[in-house]
Amino acid sequence: MSDLVVKGLAKSFGDVRALREISFTLGRGEFLTLLGPSGCGKTTTLRLIAGFERPDAGEITLDGRSIVNDPPEDRQLGFVFQTYALFPHMNVAKNIAYGARLNRSISTKRRVGELLDLVDLKGFERRKPAELSSGQRQRIALARALAPQPRLLLLDEPLSALDAKLRESLRAQIRHIQQELALSTLYVTHDQEEALSLADRIAVMRSGKIEQIATPQQVYEHPQTEFVASFVGRANRFSGTVTATKDGLISVKVGEFLFSLIREEGLSDDLRASQLTPGDHVSLFVKEERLQLTEMRENAISAQVALVEYRGETSIVYLKTQIGSLRARVSTKQTTTLSTGSEVKVSFSPSAGLLFLAP
Amino acid sequence: MKKGGFLVFIGLLAFLGLVFYQPLFSVLRRGLTEGGRWSLSPLATILTDSYFVHIIVFSLKQAAFSTLLSLGIGLPGAYLLTRYSFPGKSAIRSLTVVPFVLPAVVVALGFILFFGESGWLNQWLMSVFHLPSPPLHILYSLTGIVLAHAFYNAPIVMRLVNASWEGIDPEIDEAAASLGAGGLRRFVGITIPLLTPALLSSAALVFIFSFLSFPIVLALGGARYATIEVGIYTLIRTLLDYKLGSALILVETALSLSLTYVYLKAEGGFATLTQGSRRVATYPLFSRKASMCKMVIAAYIIIAAVFFLGPISSVLVDSLLVRGQWSVESYRQIFSLGYNPFLGVSPLRTVLNSLFIGGISTAISLPVGILIAMFAVRSHLPGRRLLEAILMAPLAVSSVAIGFAVLYGLGGAPLHLSGTLIAIALAHAILTYPFVVRVIRPVLEGLDQSLVEAARSLGASPTRAFFEVILPLIGPGILVAAVFGFALSIGEMSATIMLMRPGLGTMPIAVYSLLSARQFGAASAMGMILVVVAGIAFVVIDRLGKRGVGCRTLW
Ligand SMILES: Nc1ncnc2c1ncn2[C@@H]1O[C@H](COP(=O)(O)OP(=O)(O)OP(=O)(O)O)[C@@H](O)[C@H]1O
Ligand SMILES: [Mg+2]
Numbered sequence: 001m002s003d004l005v006v007k008g009l010a011k012s013f014g015d016v017r018a019l020r021e022i023s024f025t026l027g028r029g030e031f032l033t034l035l036g037p038s039g040c041g042k043t044t045t046l047r048l049i050a051g052f053e054r055p056d057a058g059e060i061t062l063d064g065r066s067i068v069n070d071p072p073e074d075r076q077l078g079f080v081f082q083t084y085a086l087f088p089h090m091n092v093a094k095n096i097a098y099g100a101r102l103n104r105s106i107s108t109k110r111r112v113g114e115l116l117d118l119v120d121l122k123g124f125e126r127r128k129p130a131e132l133s134s135g136q137r138q139r140i141a142l143a144r145a146l147a148p149q150p151r152l153l154l155l156d157e158p159l160s161a162l163d164a165k166l167r168e169s170l171r172a173q174i175r176h177i178q179q180e181l182a183l184s185t186l187y188v189t190h191d192q193e194e195a196l197s198l199a200d201r202i203a204v205m206r207s208g209k210i211e212q213i214a215t216p217q218q219v220y221e222h223p224q225t226e227f228v229a230s231f232v233g234r235a236n237r238f239s240g241t242v243t244a245t246k247d248g249l250i251s252v253k254v255g256e257f258l259f260s261l262i263r264e265e266g267l268s269d270d271l272r273a274s275q276l277t278p279g280d281h282v283s284l285f286v287k288e289e290r291l292q293l294t295e296m297r298e299n300a301i302s303a304q305v306a307l308v309e310y311r312g313e314t315s316i317v318y319l320k321t322q323i324g325s326l327r328a329r330v331s332t333k334q335t336t337t338l339s340t341g342s343e344v345k346v347s348f349s350p351s352a353g354l355l356f357l358a359p
Numbered sequence: 360m361k362k363g364g365f366l367v368f369i370g371l372l373a374f375l376g377l378v379f380y381q382p383l384f385s386v387l388r389r390g391l392t393e394g395g396r397w398s399l400s401p402l403a404t405i406l407t408d409s410y411f412v413h414i415i416v417f418s419l420k421q422a423a424f425s426t427l428l429s430l431g432i433g434l435p436g437a438y439l440l441t442r443y444s445f446p447g448k449s450a451i452r453s454l455t456v457v458p459f460v461l462p463a464v465v466v467a468l469g470f471i472l473f474f475g476e477s478g479w480l481n482q483w484l485m486s487v488f489h490l491p492s493p494p495l496h497i498l499y500s501l502t503g504i505v506l507a508h509a510f511y512n513a514p515i516v517m518r519l520v521n522a523s524w525e526g527i528d529p530e531i532d533e534a535a536a537s538l539g540a541g542g543l544r545r546f547v548g549i550t551i552p553l554l555t556p557a558l559l560s561s562a563a564l565v566f567i568f569s570f571l572s573f574p575i576v577l578a579l580g581g582a583r584y585a586t587i588e589v590g591i592y593t594l595i596r597t598l599l600d601y602k603l604g605s606a607l608i609l610v611e612t613a614l615s616l617s618l619t620y621v622y623l624k625a626e627g628g629f630a631t632l633t634q635g636s637r638r639v640a641t642y643p644l645f646s647r648k649a650s651m652c653k654m655v656i657a658a659y660i661i662i663a664a665v666f667f668l669g670p671i672s673s674v675l676v677d678s679l680l681v682r683g684q685w686s687v688e689s690y691r692q693i694f695s696l697g698y699n700p701f702l703g704v705s706p707l708r709t710v711l712n713s714l715f716i717g718g719i720s721t722a723i724s725l726p727v728g729i730l731i732a733m734f735a736v737r738s739h740l741p742g743r744r745l746l747e748a749i750l751m752a753p754l755a756v757s758s759v760a761i762g763f764a765v766l767y768g769l770g771g772a773p774l775h776l777s778g779t780l781i782a783i784a785l786a787h788a789i790l791t792y793p794f795v796v797r798v799i800r801p802v803l804e805g806l807d808q809s810l811v812e813a814a815r816s817l818g819a820s821p822t823r824a825f826f827e828v829i830l831p832l833i834g835p836g837i838l839v840a841a842v843f844g845f846a847l848s849i850g851e852m853s854a855t856i857m858l859m860r861p862g863l864g865t866m867p868i869a870v871y872s873l874l875s876a877r878q879f880g881a882a883s884a885m886g887m888i889l890v891v892v893a894g895i896a897f898v899v900i901d902r903l904g905k906r907g908v909g910c911r912t913l914w
Binding site for chain 2: 050051052071072073074075076077078079081083085086087088089098099102103144145147148
């Protein structure tokens with residue numbers, strides 16, 4: 001519905017620099033998640049956009065008009081709080097009607113019915129928030145935010161207080177509603193699975209800055225920084241030295257071993273543009289599911305099984321090697337012959353390695 | 360804090376400076392001057408004169424005994440409340456608030472009627488055991504004072520210790536048991552150390568209350584048993600010696616500030632304890648099985664019931680008894696417009712005075728208390744803890760001293776408040792606003808800030824958000840604070856007596872005058888009005904106070 005442009009946002013609380021430089025755009029009907037570790041400034045970003053705090057620097061424009069100086073009540077944004085913040089003295093219907101009532105153009109009663117339909121809670125009109133389960137509260141909070149037909153929906157870790165099963169089903173429901181309404185949505189989470197499964201694009205944040213903003217697939221498969229590579233998914237990390245670069249291949253020496261990588265796959269955009277030269281110190285990342293227990297010609301090392309952890313379809317195998325401990329996620333079928341102490345060969349394809357210049 | 364709020368807060372500080380800090384400072388300064396010059400001689404007089412040394416020592420001594428007896432009566436009660444279940448348990452827990460709203464002079468009256476030489480207890484003992492003369496000589500002695508203070512303070516001990524005890528996670532005790540510790544070892548090694556902060560803070564609180572208590576000592580002590588409070592009153596109101604009176608106030612304030620400091624230290628230890636997820640297991644008190652233990656408990660309950668119900672019932676009975684006959688004559692007397700020689704005005708006038716003073720003082724203490732609570736919860740100013748402590752100072756200054764400060768600082772030019780009901784109302788407002796703060800503060804703390812933000816993001820202006828979201832949520836808390844402040848004002852006698860002029864009498868003063876004149880019927884009828892006001896306050900606090908306004912917050 002709307003186009004949000006955020007440019008150069010900065011915000012400090014006393015000595016704490018919560019945001020250093022945040023810039024991104026959110027297209028019409030797009031679903032963008034802000035993903036990052038605790039304290040990286042996700043909530044602060046959302047609160048600045050909603051108008052609960054004022055930025056020290058930067059611009060926020062919605063549909064081409066700056067909203068930085070508007071009070072929150074004039075911004076027409078829906079906000080879903082982590083703690084839901086339902087009005088405890090009002091019943092469900094009054095909570096949902098609150099925003100719709102303040103917006104003259106909406107017929108309140110019909111709107112309440114529509115929204116309760118939308119979130120599957122027909123018949124709960126008279127309940128007080130205290131009489132709802134936490135999953136129901138969450139859906140009412142969503143309905144309340146949607147009632148005044150906001151231009152933009154902001155959600156701050158809306159599912160973090162719920163158990164895993166419920167989280168998954170509500171996640172699907174939120175995505176469904178968002179697509180149905182074609183509502184531009186900014187969704188904060190520190191759960192990468194949530195971010196990957198929900199979003200059109202993900203902005204990965206770290207200490208008040210955005211490290212990478214891209215589609216879930218790009219973020220997962222082509223992380224642009226070492227931080228993103230280690231934060232998204234689970235990867236094994238090695239320190240090594242570049243020994244040669246030629247024919248689109250890069251050789252990296254880690255301990256006694258020499259690994260070869262495909263240049264096009266293994267380098268971030270920045271690194272590809274610059275020259276990687278022999279002697280450079282690098283970090284090599286290999287995602288746990290890209291390690292294989294079948295012997296291949298390239299990039300193979302011998303290892304000893306330390307522990308096999310059953311996870312259903314797949315299993316996690318902890319390995320001891322000469323270059324440190326490794327973690328591999330393999331199909332459980334492959335682990336039937338393994339036991340603690342078994343000797344195996346572990347390898348990865350040249351396209352599975354990701355390289356970053358060591359700081 | 361926004362700019363507007365900041366200005367309001369400055370205005371508040373200026374107001375309190377004018378009506379409280381400045382008058383109090385001029386009183387304290389008066390105690391340090393001689394012939395217009397700074398001097399330590401008034402202080403030296405107080406600290407060397409054997410009479411004053413005697414009353415200082417007596418004040419501390421009676422406070423110590425009162426504390427011990429309050430613990431002695433309150434701790435078994437706390438144990439029963441924690442470990443046993445019985446019908447009426449939650450009612451008893453709620454009733455522990457009552458001493459806070461029950462005027463001390465009514466308790467004194469009840470004690471005279473019940474424990475006095477010709478009181479109900481002595482009469483009953485004489486008729487049961489065929490005694491020729493009253494066996495108990497309790498009143499007008501240290502014992503009487505200490506008993507009355509225990510009546511007042513044992514419920515506080517009971518409530519505070521019970522709350523802390525129930526807050527102890529039973530798993531801690533179970534962990535000790537699983538490690539092999541027996542019942543006694545667990546009690547001594549686990550329970551007592553965990554209860555120590557509650558024990559210390561309730562003891563400190565009782566000590567302060569008893570140390571600063573005035574109406575009970577005045578009415579039950581007789582001439583020989585004066586405390587510092589009574590000494591100040593006598594110096595200033597009878598001997599008109601402002602210099603020595605002020606010096607005595609200085610000594611008293613120094614002592615009470617130190618005691619308050621100890622109390623706040625002890626109270627700080629509370630926070631870490633309330634983490635219990637599961638409740639302590641309780642045993643039914645009234646089961647078939649009789650045991651030695653049950654006998655002891657039964658004896659305790661009977662003695663406690665007589666001790667707490669006797670004095671109050673005596674007031675009720677005496678108000679309805681005229682020369683051995685049931686009659687409402689005493690009430691008719693109280694609601695008459697006729698001049699009463701013992702009061703200097705009509706009794707009805709004192710009722711109206713009390714209502715007027717209560718109204719004005721609540722109208723002042725409520726906004727003052729709310730503003731301070733908001734400041735305490737919202738502000739991020741450096742030094743705000745210290746400022747907060749200073750703002751709560753009236754808690755640590757005696758009522759008699761505050762009464763005199765208002766008289767001395769505001770009685771003359773430019774306000775000329777001397778001899779007005781406004782002066783009394785101001786003194787009451789100063790005395791009660793800290794309690795308003797203590798009621799409102801946790802309510803504000805419990806208010807989720809994101810509720811306001813939610814309302815704003817849904818399109819509500821700040822004003823709308825205040826009226827539609829904040830006010831409905833804190834409204835009950837404000838009502839509780841108002842009722843509590845009003846009840847405290849209605850029952851207040853200490854500051855009032857310092858500011859009293861003929862015609863300005865209030866209900867508690869009337870009770871005191873009538874009981875001094877041995878007009879027990881009329882005193883009891885007037886006392887019953889105060890009991891009813893206290894009862895209404897109790898019901899409001901109990902009903903509305905459920906959420907947030909916990910009993911612990913009152914002290
Ligand atoms: N009102 C405030 N006063 C002071 N510091 C603040 C305030 N709000 C946030 N901060 C600080 O700013 C930084 C960013 O906080 P923010 O709440 O935006 O993090 P977050 O990414 O949402 O973290 P989380 O995942 O834990 O919710 C943190 O260091 C936090 O302590
Ligand atoms: Mg957050």
